[in-house]
Structures are given as structure tokens and as C-alpha cells.
Amino acid sequence: MKRKTVVRxxxxxLVFLLGAGTVAVGGVFLLQPSLADSFGFVDRLRVTxxxxxxxxxxxxxxxxxxxxxxAYQGRAGTVRQAETPDAEGAQAVPAPGDDFDExxxxxxGWRSGEAKDEIRERxxxxxxxxxxxxxxxxxxxxxxRVDGGGWTADRYASSFLGGSDAPxxxxxxxxxxxYGGSPFETxxxxxVDEVYAVMREDETVREEDDG
Amino acid sequence: MTERPTVVSGVLAVVAGVAGTVAVAQTTPLRLAxxxxxxxxxxxxxxxxAARSRSRGLGILVAxxxxxxxxxxxxxxxxxxxxxxxxxxxxxxLVGTFLAALGVAPLRGSGSRRFTKIACWLVFLGPVxxxxxxxxxxxxxxxxxxxxxxxxxxxxxSVSLGRQVGRDARTFWNETVHGFGALLMGGVAAGxxxxxxxxxxGSSSLEAVVFLLVSVVLLVVFLHR
Amino acid sequence: MAEEETEDETERDVHTTRRWRGMSALAxxxxxxxxxANRPLILLTAAVWVGYAAYPRLAGEPTVDLTVERTVSxxxxxxxxxxxxxxxxxxxxxxxxxxxxxxxxxxxxxxxSGTPRAATALRPGGSTTFSYEVVAKRGRHxxxxxxxxxxxxxxxxxxxxxxxxxxxxxxxxxIDDVELRKQASQYTGRVLxxxxxxxxxxxGTREYQPGDxxxxxxxxxxxxxxxxxxxxxxxxxxxxxxxVIDARKQAYVASGDNEPSAVTYSVFAADQLFESLLGSRxxxxxxxxxxxxxxxxxxxxxxxxxxxxxxxxxxxxxxxxPPRRSPDEEQFRRLRKRxxxxxxxxxxxxxxxxxxxxxxxxxxARGNAVxxxxxxVTTDGSPGRKLAQVERESRLSDLxxxxxxxxxxxxxxxxxxxxxxxREQWSR
Numbered sequence: 001m002k003r004k005t006v007v008r009x010x011x012x013x014l015v016f017l018l019g020a021g022t023v024a025v026g027g028v029f030l031l032q033p034s035l036a037d038s039f040g041f042v043d044r045l046r047v048t049x050x051x052x053x054x055x056x057x058x059x060x061x062x063x064x065x066x067x068x069x070x071a072y073q074g075r076a077g078t079v080r081q082a083e084t085p086d087a088e089g090a091q092a093v094p095a096p097g098d099d100f101d102e103x104x105x106x107x108x109g110w111r112s113g114e115a116k117d118e119i120r121e122r123x124x125x126x127x128x129x130x131x132x133x134x135x136x137x138x139x140x141x142x143x144x145r146v147d148g149g150g151w152t153a154d155r156y157a158s159s160f161l162g163g164s165d166a167p168x169x170x171x172x173x174x175x176x177x178x179y180g181g182s183p184f185e186t187x188x189x190x191x192v193d194e195v196y197a198v199m200r201e202d203e204t205v206r207e208e209d210d211g
Numbered sequence: 212m213t214e215r216p217t218v219v220s221g222v223l224a225v226v227a228g229v230a231g232t233v234a235v236a237q238t239t240p241l242r243l244a245x246x247x248x249x250x251x252x253x254x255x256x257x258x259x260x261a262a263r264s265r266s267r268g269l270g271i272l273v274a275x276x277x278x279x280x281x282x283x284x285x286x287x288x289x290x291x292x293x294x295x296x297x298x299x300x301x302x303x304x305l306v307g308t309f310l311a312a313l314g315v316a317p318l319r320g321s322g323s324r325r326f327t328k329i330a331c332w333l334v335f336l337g338p339v340x341x342x343x344x345x346x347x348x349x350x351x352x353x354x355x356x357x358x359x360x361x362x363x364x365x366x367x368x369s370v371s372l373g374r375q376v377g378r379d380a381r382t383f384w385n386e387t388v389h390g391f392g393a394l395l396m397g398g399v400a401a402g403x404x405x406x407x408x409x410x411x412x413g414s415s416s417l418e419a420v421v422f423l424l425v426s427v428v429l430l431v432v433f434l435h436r
Numbered sequence: 437m438a439e440e441e442t443e444d445e446t447e448r449d450v451h452t453t454r455r456w457r458g459m460s461a462l463a464x465x466x467x468x469x470x471x472x473a474n475r476p477l478i479l480l481t482a483a484v485w486v487g488y489a490a491y492p493r494l495a496g497e498p499t500v501d502l503t504v505e506r507t508v509s510x511x512x513x514x515x516x517x518x519x520x521x522x523x524x525x526x527x528x529x530x531x532x533x534x535x536x537x538x539x540x541x542x543x544x545x546x547x548x549s550g551t552p553r554a555a556t557a558l559r560p561g562g563s564t565t566f567s568y569e570v571v572a573k574r575g576r577h578x579x580x581x582x583x584x585x586x587x588x589x590x591x592x593x594x595x596x597x598x599x600x601x602x603x604x605x606x607x608x609x610x611i612d613d614v615e616l617r618k619q620a621s622q623y624t625g626r627v628l629x630x631x632x633x634x635x636x637x638x639x640g641t642r643e644y645q646p647g648d649x650x651x652x653x654x655x656x657x658x659x660x661x662x663x664x665x666x667x668x669x670x671x672x673x674x675x676x677x678x679x680v681i682d683a684r685k686q687a688y689v690a691s692g693d694n695e696p697s698a699v700t701y702s703v704f705a706a707d708q709l710f711e712s713l714l715g716s717r718x719x720x721x722x723x724x725x726x727x728x729x730x731x732x733x734x735x736x737x738x739x740x741x742x743x744x745x746x747x748x749x750x751x752x753x754x755x756x757x758p759p760r761r762s763p764d765e766e767q768f769r770r771l772r773k774r775x776x777x778x779x780x781x782x783x784x785x786x787x788x789x790x791x792x793x794x795x796x797x798x799x800x801a802r803g804n805a806v807x808x809x810x811x812x813v814t815t816d817g818s819p820g821r822k823l824a825q826v827e828r829e830s831r832l833s834d835l836x837x838x839x840x841x842x843x844x845x846x847x848x849x850x851x852x853x854x855x856x857x858x859r860e861q862w863s864r
Contacts, residue, residue: 012433019429026422027407056420060468063428067464070435074457076324079367081453082585082596084375084538088212088547091756093697096689096788096814097824104819126823129830192819192826199826212551328458335462339469342477349477356466356481360459360488367455368591375536375585376553381566388533388557392589393491400487404480420471420479427467427482431460434489 104188119188124161127151127195134202157194160187212377216322218260219386220369221315224327224362225249225256228311231334231358232304234351235341237297244288245301251280252305252312259316264378281309300340304355307333311362315369322373327366334359349405357397364393448500449596456492456592459485492592500586501529504601506539506579512606513572515848518548519605522567523582527558534587537564540598542577542605543756545570546694572607573696574847575704578749579603604749608708675718676734676778679706680771681754682785682792683726688758689788691815691847698786699726699754701811701847705784707748708851709809714741721779722747725767727759734779768795772802780805786813787831788824797838807841809851 100122107115124146131151132142145151149158149167159169173183229249236242255277262270285305292298307330314326338355341347347355368389372382463485470479502525509520523539539552550568558564581598683699690697706722713720714736721734722744730753732744748754775781781799785792787810800806810832814825835842845854 015429015433019426019433022422022426022429026419026426029419029422056424056471059421059424059428060471063424063464063471064468066428066432067461067468070431070464071458071461073435074454074459074461076328076458078457079324079371079453079455080451080594081371081375082449082536082583082594084536084553084583084585086212087538087541087552087583090546090690090694090696091543092693093688093690093758095691095821095824096786096828097818097820097822098689100820100823101818102820123823126826126830129833130826133830133833189819192823195826196816196822199829212553217555331458332462335466338481339466339478342475342481343469343473345475345477347477349480352477352481353484356484359462360484363458364455364591371453371455371591372536372555376538376555377551379551380553380555381564382555384557385534385536385555389589389591392533396487396491396494396590397484400484403487404483408476408480420476423479424467424471427463427479427486430486431463431489434486434493435457435460 104185107184108182116184120160123188123191123195127157127161127191130195130199130202134198151198152194154190154194156187156190160191213264213379214321214374215263215317215378216315216366216369216373217378217382217386218369219383220365220372220390221260221322222253222256223386223390224315224330224364224366224369225253225308225312227358227361227365228304228308228330228334229253231355231362232301232308232337234355234358235304235337235347236301237341237346238291238293240291241288241297241301244284244291245305246284248281248284248288248305249308251277251282251284252308253277254280256312256316259312259318281305296344297346300337300344300346303333303336303340307331307336307362311366315366322370324367324370327363327370330366331359331363334362349408353401353405357394357401360397361390361393365390447597450497451594451596452492452592453587453594454592456488456590459488459491463489492588492590495533495588495590495593497593497595498532498534498586498588499529500532500535500584500595500597502526502535502584502599503528504582504599506601506603508603508605510572511604512608515572515574515607515850517572517607518569519572520567520569521552522565523552524563524565525554525558525599526563527560530560532558532586533589534591536585536587537599538583538585539568540580540582540600541570542579544575544577544696544700545573545605570605571694572605573700574607574850575696575700576707576749577605577607577700608704675713675780676721676776677713677718678721678723678734678775678779678781679709680723680725680781680783681706682783683724683753683759684762684764684791685726685758685760686789686791687726687786689786689813691813695813697756697758698788698811698813700756701813701845702784702786702809703748703754705809705811705845705851707745709782710741710744710748720744723771723774724751724753725764725771726762727753727755729753729767729770731771731774733774734776764791772799775799775804777803780807782806783808784811786811787828790831793831793834796835796840800838800840807843808835809843809845811845811847813847 100119103115103119106112107119128139128142128146131137131145132139135142135145135151137145146161147163149162152158155167155169158167226249229246229252232249233242233245236245255274258270258272258274258277260270262274264270288301289298310326310333311330314323314330317323335356338347338352338359341355342352365386368386372380372385376382463482466478466482466485470476470482505524505526507522509522510517513519521539521541525535525537527535534555535558536555537553541547541552548569548571550566552566552568554564554566556564579601581600584595584597584599586595586597587593681699681702683702687699687702688697710720710722717736719734719736720740722730722732724730724747730747730751732740732747753759781796781804783792783796783806785808787793787808792808796806796808810828812828814821814828816822816825832842832844843854845851
């Protein structure tokens with residue numbers, strides 16, 4: 001590892017020394033053209049290439065080729081800089097229930113039977129709990145009520161959570177709820193709203209009793 | 212955080228583009244035309260900056276005025292140019308400056324290094340073409356070259372600061388010191404070149420040209436990283 | 437002191453920005469074009485570009501030695517108060533040509549005006565000051581290390597490091613709060629000594645009789661109605677209490693984008709309870725279930741208090757970002773093993789899932805008196821969020837049905853007030 005670094009620095013240094021040397025020689029030639037005439041190397045090269053323009057154009061071609069490579073390596077996209085943290089906002093975390101909303105979004109697709117079942121199960125669970133606590137009945141009784149749909153006047157809600165006896169939506173709507181994306185979402189939304197309303201209603205009553 | 216290029220460096224990058232282009236404009240009327248177009252681009256930059264902060268309506272108005280100025284200046288330049296080639300020398304610079312403006316005063320997003328880089332390259336073409344046609348003096352060509360470098364340096368610093376600390380943060384001294392460094396560097400290099408070319412006598416020999424070109428390649432290979 | 441030393445050993449990341457890379461290409465193009473067109477002046481412009489290719493190498497990596505000082509307009513503000521933070525950065529090393537600074541705003545708070553960022557150049561000994569405002573939320577909020585990015589003059593080398601200044605915004609006490617907290621602490625301490633595992637239970641009040649200790653007088657009632665009422669507690673005996681903070685992934689929930697998570701509130705509540713219990717000479721312990729296992733067995737004394745503080749402020753298990761996963765089953769098993777049979781347990785959890793209810797009931801059934809303090813961070817606006825409220829409500833009632841006392845803490849209200857209110861309800 002260490003040796004490698006030494007070699008690389010060596011190569012770089014060599015390139016630099018050569019560069020500096022050629023600058024010096026070129027500078028001298030520029031200022032004292034007479035000196036250049038006594039330097040035969042370039043002349044011999046010119047003879048080999050055949051024409052002084054070819055010789056110069058050849059070197060220029062190499063320069064442009066390097067230029068293209070460096071231009072590619074130095075394109076704007078390669079610039080790096082430190083990322084600064086988001087100091088302004090509080091660390092973002094989800095709100096309680098956002099996972100459920102995500103699940104509902106997931107259930108939009110065609111093949112989403114499992115997601116839909118899971119959603120229905122979760123809403124039903126909450127619905128039974130609320131019915132049990134607000135109607136002061138056992139869970140078993142609450143389940144029966146939810147199955148029968150008697151806990152709510154909302155047909156979407158009763159049909160969404162209920163069994164075969166529950167008040168139903170028209171057949172077409174039911175099919176849409178079962179297989180469609182947005183009708184299903186509507187049903188979820190209305191059912192949750194209904195469960196929420198039943199809970200809230202009970203809370204208000206209790207608070208009034210308290211006060 | 213308003214993740215947008217900072218204003219001081221951004222505007223200075225556009226100014227550098229204008230200066231580089233004006234420097235290689237051949238005749239006085241053309242120089243005036245390019246200066247008007249360039250001033251229009253600076254106004255455009257300021258307008259876009261304002262439009263994306265508090266004063267949207269006013270900003271859009273200012274930006275459009277600037278754009279009109281840039282268009283007017285360009286059109287005027289086209290009519291006063293005595294030769295098509297004079298236009299060809301300043302055209303890349305003007306396009307480049309416009310790109311630099313879009314890079315540091317983006318219509319949306321957080322600024323573009325790519326635009327800034329292309330802008331630098333286009334402004335770079337000005338002095339090359341000017342010297343190629345043997346239009347410009349050494350001072351004009353070297354000034355435009357340094358200006359091209361500043362377009363990139365200032366523009367990139369503006370984008371970089373915008374992403375790291377945002378436009379709302381205080382950045383004045385950072386931008387000033389940074390810009391001064393790049394200007395000083397260019398000044399020293401261009402000054403050295405100017406002084407050394409003053410010593411050369413007559414047409415340079417083939418040997419000198421070959422050695423200088425080879426030295427450029429070698430040094431650049433050494434410096435590249 | 438040892439702590440500070442480790443703080444000094446900040447990480448440094450040095451890298452090149454490559455922002456000058458393209459310049460060498462321009463040098464070569466200019467050189468090539470100059471020679472092909474036979475124009476020495478173009479060739480000479482190449483020398484300028486060589487200069488810019490050399491520029492990034494003229495200065496190496498900058499040395500960064502900064503001190504940060506912060507003043508906050510109010511280090512113990514009320515909930516939702518706006519606090520002004522003024523940060524001064526001083527350069528203790530050589531000339532810093534390019535400094536970019538992002539202050540370490542507590543991750544649990546959000547900036548409402550100004551910006552916690554600055555970029556400048558600093559001469560040796562020079563300093564820069566900037567300020568911004570944050571909104572305080574209930575809890576203890578520590579500043580984290582500030583991000584420092586320094587560059588050399590050409591911007592070719594970038595040093596990334598941090599700078600730290602211990603600053604805390606503790607949003608706990610308004611006048612009302614302090615008074616209540618005192619009562620609450622007495623209350624909590626004494627009541628938890630009650631044997632039999634019924635948990636938090638308030639004994640009662642009676643009219644003041646000469647000879648009663650003044651500390652037992654309900655001063656709040658006194659202030660409101662002028663009555664002299666003495667608080668009565670169960671027999672005073674010191675208790676062993678364990679506070680268990682729920683910091684599992686599921687507990688990292690908040691009521692909004694810029695709101696602290698339930699864990700922040702739980703940590704705050706734990707801090708308050710720890711203090712008050714220790715103040716009433718109970719022996720208190722601390723456990724965290726989450727990213728990693730944290731266990732501080734119940735004890736007393738100042739050293740113990742310091743250790744608890746360390747955990748509450750610095751433990752990796754309680755940082756503001758959620759763990760990817762947490763081995764809670766394993767942790768609960770270990771917790772049950774470590775728990776003495778005479779230790780009471782107070783769970784601090786948002787009750788965002790069923791797990792905590794089940795654990796609380798199991799530990800309660802084992803004979804350890806369990807109570808739960810639950811910060812409420814539920815919100816509404818979507819079916820999921822409403823459902824989460826409903827579900828949490830059922831969890832609360834499940835716990836109450838199992839005779840586990842629950843403090844349902846609306847985080848908009850001071851904890852002490854909520855504790856006092858709960859006490860009144862339970863005492864009926």
C-alpha cells in the first residue's frame with residue numbers, strides 16, 4: 001500500500017519536472033529564437049513527420065484528446081460537496097395510523113384481497129371494541145351487533161363490517177366496494193368515520209355526566 | 212431553508228459573463244450593444260431572484276424587462292456589426308451568459324452546475340475566436356479568459372452555498388473572499404502571461420511552440436485530479 | 437470532564453470537491469487550438485488556464501478549530517413559546533477563507549424564523565454571530581453538534597466536521613406548573629408506596645387540623661378558595677419504582693410533521709417522575725425498550741440521579757430518530773427477569789400498538805403494580821389517524837378494565853396538571 005503511493009508520487013513528480021523543463025526551454029526559445037536553431041531534435045522530428053505543421057498538429061491532437069478526457073472527467077456532475085443536515089424541521093416521524101392509510105393505498109390495486117381483508121379486520125376489531133364499551137355489553141354481544149349491522153344507520157358501515165344479515169348496499173355498489181379501488185376507500189372512510197363518531201358521542205355523554 | 216443559489220456570487224457570475232463578452236466585442240457600437248444586452252441579463256437575473264422570493268409580480272416584471280433589454284441589445288448588435296464574424300465572436304458569450312443567469316437564478320429547482328459549466332465553456336470560446344481572428348489585443352483576450360473562469364467559479368460557488376446554507380443565510384463575506392481569490396489568481400496568471408509575451412520578439416519559432424504546447428500538456432496532466 | 441474530551445474528538449471528513457477539474461480541459465483545448473490555428477495568443481491563454489488548474493493545489497486542507505457559544509432568550513420556556521437562539525462561532529485557528537456552518541438545532545424542535553445557517557470567512561480570532569427562532573415544545577431539548585464545512589480559498593478541498601456547545605432548552609416549568617409539580621411529586625411518591633399493587637391511588641383530603649405539616653396543605657386549593665385542606669397519603673414508606681420508556685419503532689409517532697415524537701414526551705415524563713420520586717426518597721430505576729436495552733436498577737442518591745440524566749439525554753436508545761427495528765420480545769424477557777417482585781412499574785408509552793398493553797397486563801398479573809402514563813399524540817384528518825384514536829381508546833379501556841391505572845396525557849397540557857386531574861378522578 002505504502003509502496004504504491006511512493007510510486008505514484010514519483011510518476012507525478014516526473015511529469016511535473018518534465019513539464020517545468022519544457023516550459024523553461026520553450027520560454028527560452030520564445031525569447032531567444034536563435035538558440036532554438038541550434039537544437040536539432042525538433043528538426044529531426046520534423047523531417048520524420050514530413051512537415052512541421054503535421055508535427056505541431058499531431059501534438060495538438062494529443063492535447064485535445066487529453067482535453068476531451070479531462071472534460072469528461074471534470075463535467076459538472078462530478079463536483080462533490082458535503083450534504084448539510086436538515087436542521088430546520090423536527091425529525092419527521094409518522095402520525096399514529098399512517099400505516100393504516102398506507103395499507104389502504106396499497107389496497108387500490110386489483111390483486112389486493114389480502115390487504116383488503118387486513119383492513120376490514122382492523123376496522124372491525126376497533127368497531128367491536130367501541131360498540132362493546134359504548135353499549136356496555138360483552139364483546140360477544142358487540143360482535144353480534146356488528147354482524148347484524150344494528151350498531152349504525154350508515155349502510156356503508158354496516159355492510160362493510162357486517163355479516164350476511166346486515167343491511168346491505170345495492171348489489172352494484174357492493175361489487176364496486178369488493179373489487180374497485182376508490183369505492184373501497186370510500187367504504188373504509190365512511191366506516192371509520194362511523195366508528196369514530198360512535199366513540200366520540202359516547203365520550204361527550206360521559207363528559208357531560210362528569211360535569 | 213431556501214435551497215437556491217446565493218445572490219452575490221450568482222449576479223457576479225453573470226456580470227463576469229457580460230464582461231468577458233464585452234471584452235472581445237470588436238467595434239465600439241457592438242461593445243455598447245453587448246453591454247446593453249448584458250445589462251439586460253443582469254436585470255433578468257435579479258428579476259428571477261425577486262420573483263421567487265417575496266415579490267413575485269414585481270420580480271416577473273423586472274425579469275421580463277431584463278429579457279427585453281437583452282433581446283433589444285442583441286438585435287441592435289446584429290444591425291451595427293460591420294462583419295458577420297464580429298457577431299460570431301460575441302454570440303457564444305451572450306448565450307453563455309444567459310445560461311449562467313438561468314444556472315444561478317433558476318426558474319425552478321436549486322440552480323444548475325451544468326448550465327454554469329456550459330456557460331463557462333461558451334464564454335471561453337469568445338477570446339479563443341477573437342484571438343483566432345486576430346481581432347482582440349492581448350489585454351482583451353486575457354481579460355475575457357479570466358472572466359470565463361470566474362463565470363464557473365462564482366456560479367458554482369453560488370450553487371454550492373445555496374445547497375449547503377441556503378439563500379437566506381448570511382454569506383456575503385464568504386462569497387467576497389472566495390471571488391476575490393479567483394480574481395487574484397486570474398490576475399496574476401494573466402499578468403504573468405502579458406508580461407512574458409511582451410518580451411517575445413517577432414514570430415515565435417517552431418521549437419518554442421512545440422515546447423510550450425508539450426509543457427502545457429505535461430503540466431495539466433500533472434495538475435489534473 | 438471525560439465526557440467533554442470525547443466531545444472534542446470530533447470526526448473529520450476531508451475530501452476534494454473536484455470543482456476545478458474542467459479547467460485543465462480548457463487549458464488543453466486552448467493550447468491545441470492555438471497551435472493548430474497558429475495563434476500564439478490563444479496558446480498563451482492556455483497558460484491562464486494552467487494557472488486555474490494549479491489554483492486548487494495552492495492551498496491544502498484548511499485547519500478548523502472553532503468554538504461555538506449559544507445564548508437562548510429563554511432556556512426554560514413554556515410549551516409553544518418562541519425562543520430566540522443566538523449562535524456565535526469563533527475561529528481559534530488561522531485564516532479561514534470559507535466556512536459554512538449549520539447549527540445543531542435540537543432535532544425535536546423546528547425553526548420558525550431566521551436560519552440556523554451561515555457562511556463566512558473568518559480571520560484568526562474573528563467571530564460571526566447569527567440568530568434564529570425555534571418553537572419550544574414540552575420536553576428537554578438538547579442541541580446536537582453543529583455541522584461545520586470549511587474549504588480552502590479555491591474551494592478544492594472540503595473539511596467536514598462538527599462543533600459542540602452544550603445547550604439545552606428545557607420546556608417544563610411555568611409558574612402554575614411548578615406549584616402543581618410539587619404536589620404531584622408528593623402525591624406520586626407517597627401513593628406509589630401503597631402496598632397491594634393497586635397502583636396509584638389517592639387516599640383523600642380532610643380539613644386542616646392544627647399540627648398538620650405545612651407541606652401537606654393543598655396550597656392550590658388554598659389559593660383558589662381560601663380553604664385549608666390537608667392532603668392525606670397512605671402510610672409513608674419508601675417504594676421501589678421502575679420507569680419503563682417505550683422507545684420501540686412503534687412509539688416513534690407524532691401528531692404532525694414538526695411535532696416531537698411520543699418518545700420525546702415519554703422521556704420528558706420519565707425525567708419529571710424520576711425527579712419527583714427521588715425527591716420523596718423513593719428508589720427509582722429506569723429501563724428503555726427500543727433500539728437497545730437500557731437498564732438502571734432502582735436506587736437513590738445524587739450519583740444515581742446523574743446517571744439517569746445521562747441516559748435520558750444521551751442514550752442512543754432515545755434519540756429523536758426511530759430505530760429500524762427493535763428486539764422487544766427479547767428485551768421484555770430480560771426486563772421481567774431483572775424485575776424484583778416488590779418493584780412497581782410505570783410504563784411510559786403512546787400505546788400506539790397492542791404490545792404494551794399486553795406487557796403491562798402480564799407484568800401486573802405477576803404481582804408488580806403497574807401503571808401507565810401515555811402521552812397522546814393521536815390526531816385526525818385521515819381514516820387511519822381516526823382509527824388510531826379509536827384503537828388507542830380501546831387500549832386505555834383494556835388497561836383500566838385490568839385495574840391498571842392510566843394517565844391519558846394530552847401533551848398540550850402540562851404533565852403535572854394532568855397528573856393532578858387524574859388524581860382527582862381516581863380519588864372519587
